[in-house]
Amino acid sequence: MNSTLLKSVLKPGRYSGGEHGQVIKDKNDINCRFAFCFPDTYEIGMSNLGMRVLYGALNEEKDIWCERVFAPWLDMQEKMREHSLQLTALESGDKVKDFDFLGFTLQYELCYTTVLNVLDLAGMPLRAYERGEEFPIVIGGGHCAYNPEPIAEFFDIFSIGEGEEALVELCRLYIDMKKSGEYTKAKFLHAAAKLEGFYVPSLYDVSYKEDGTIEKFTPKYDDIPTKIRKRIIKDLDKVYYPTKTYAPYIETVQDKMVLEVYRGCIRGCRFCQAGMVCRPVREKTVDKLFDDAKCMYANSGYDEMTLSSLSISDYSNIDELTDKFADWTTKNHISLSLPSLRLDSFTRELMDKVSTVRTGSLTFAPEAGTQRLRDAINKNVCEEDLLRAVNVAYDVGKTSVKLYFMNGLPTETDEDIEGIALLAKNVIEAFYQNPNHNKQRRPSVTVSVSCFVPKPFTPFQWEKQNTFEELMRKQDLLKSKITDRKIVYNYHDATVSFLEAVFARGDRRLSKVLLKAAEKGVKFDAWSECFDFERWKEIFSECGVDPNYYATRGFGLDEVLPWDIIDCGVTKQFLLREREKAYEGVPTKNCREQCNGCGANKLGGERSCCP
Amino acid sequence: MLPVREKVEHTALRIKFTKTGKLQYISHLDLHRTFCRLLVRCGIPVWYSEGFTPHPRLQFATPLSVGSESLCEYMDVYVIGNADTVDLDVMRWKLRETDIDGLEIKEVYLPSTKFSTITHSDYTVRIKTDGASQALAAKCNEALHVSPLVILKRTKSGEKDVDISTQIKSVDVSFDGEAIVIKACLAADSAGFLKPDYLINVLKDRCGILSGDVLKEEYSILRTAVLVGDEEFH
Structure with missing residues (x-):
């Protein structure tokens, strides 16, 4: 150039x-x-x-x-x-x-x-x-x-697929x-x-x-x-992995070695698309992972490595893996990070092994404010898990915790919103009750709340999204309930989530909307400096397309869905069963405890937990 | 919770290298990261600081702005060992071929001077501009020999007029048949650091260079020597 x-x-x-x-x-x-x-x-x-x-x-x-x-x-x-x-x-x-x-x-x-x-x-x-x-x-x-x-x-x-x-x-x-x-x-x-x-x-x-x-x-x-x-890779130990790869000179969002540990997820949170479409679970062996890690290090010279997967602590050999990596990472001054830690798996032992947990703040995702709603979305964690996890952190002098939640989930009531504020308050209180807490610094809790977007191939794919006005009302409600200045409250732009829902569940009739947007020079919608909701409203109305039809309408259970042309492994019957259980507030066991018959096992796969 | 770390004997190693081609587009911080990784890949026994977050200690001699190339960059890095035990031949052998385009290792040695002794840098600026000629070169030469030479400098605290003539030790503009060529020796010490970019700006304003088609006109800035007084820095 x-x-x-x-x-x-x-x-x-x-x-x-x-x-x-x-x-x-x-x-x-x-x-x-x-x-x-x-x-x-x-x-x-x-x-x-x-x-x-x-x-x-x-x-x-x-x-x-x-x-x-x-x-x-x-x-x-x-x-x-x-x-x-x-x-x-x-x-x-x-x-x-x-x-x-x-x-x-x-x-x-x-x-x-x-x-x-x-x-x-x-x-x-x-x-x-x-x-x-x-x-x-x-x-x-x-x-x-x-x-x-x-x-x-x-x-x-x-x-x-893959x-x-x-x-x-x-x-x-x-x-x-x-x-x-x-x-x-x-x-x-x-x-x-x-x-x-x-x-x-x-x-x-x-x-x-x-x-x-x-x-x-x-x-x-x-x-x-x-x-x-969809296509899947049957044996992840045998497929190509980029151990010799490009490294940017300039600073990027994530600039470190990324080691993919397994694909799929055993959990099945009912809002999560990745957890459904990435099934079945397929793991790599510890030996393969260690070889790849050493190879990546020799080829790149990076001093940071992250273990990647949808929920890293669910890897069946996580202890063996972190043990094996511990000496090697210490000797070579490599800091190892485990993102996507579930709070029920967060222990002192794991924390000591992972360097990024030693510095910086800790992030957990309870997703919902009350046990009832957490059961409905099948998150399968409870308040005791959260308090136990933060106490592990407080014990070693940590003072800041980040909590992720979602607003507008199906069956959500104002009580669930208020529950978020209560939970954050309890996390602050736990700090003062912990006898080992850091005496020099005040605790801080950051509450980040995104807006629920119904996604294809999830048990909530038929659900209507809250209108963005309703989402904003809920955001304001939560804001009014958070009075403690030690709690920082962030939330997503509801109109962005609305647009996301429109395109997530859209059909071919939206292509004229996108064409019109392109004509008007719309781009980089994920960047707040470029996103302009008023302009989007104009575009929809000029095209005669009602965006609410896709976002805030409940889809009929017998309706032909735009994505019915795709088979992602998981069956519609399973998604319907999970949807029903959500309304009953009944959680589902994880794939390792019990097969729930989602259908993804028909795709095969080595080192999977499927029967 | 500060982990107890062994004290490890370490010594500074100086590397002279080039930063040319596509590497001119990366910043000082980017170069720092790039070097850390390069040293690891080459198997250099880099010494890590012994604090809470151990990290390699790298120090660069003089800043080089993005968009400028150099034949003579200097960097000090601490390696494990002392002046007697560090085997420079092994270090040179390990660094003999870098795998980065535009980064060539010129010299590896134990430093006996400090970066703070540096006073000037030599630059060659080549400007391919519309109407490049002997006459234009002469006009440019005149424009840079004015004293005081007042320009508008942008700093973090705002814009201000500065006389840069005192920071130009020598400058000569010529025409090589294709481009306007500026050879300049500019201040590079703590009292004043003059980027050659400012000379280009002066000529843009006062001689109308680089005002034509962006796709046809080009310029390059090359640092050719780093000096202590009249001597080359070592």
């Missing part, structure tokens, strides 16, 4: 590339060029493990070259438009629109406008049918691909068809639709009933599946 341009923008290191660990290949050896885009800034995208894994897995293939693409920040976008420059990939500096594939990882719904923004900056038509043979095949994956319908019109293909093996297969199909001369975009898409785990939205017609709900999905060919089953 032009040096004068780079010298005139904020953080030029976002655009210069050349980082340690990037992959450069000779174009003459390449049969397939893959531009992998994280539709957000460099700092966010470079912190993402999924992108790192797929970048590495694709580049393991000799004749495939995968490069990185991020959304340029506003100042750079302005310069690009001023000088009519098109978006390029970081490694080669070649134009994105000249690649064979352009892949997007879709981690949150609010990135959809940025996806369109990236397509536009690349000089590509937004709708899939407008893009001829000369443009890259546009493919999406990641958690949002479990309901791809709102963005179906812009993508050629969606990769459903992509390490699937993406390589897709590239192989592409290379083979190109080599044999039978390639046309249409033929390729038809062939891709027959591979396991790929959804080609243009090959399915959607019809609607008079009441506006979906009537059915109809495949255009007899030889493509009527339901797309």
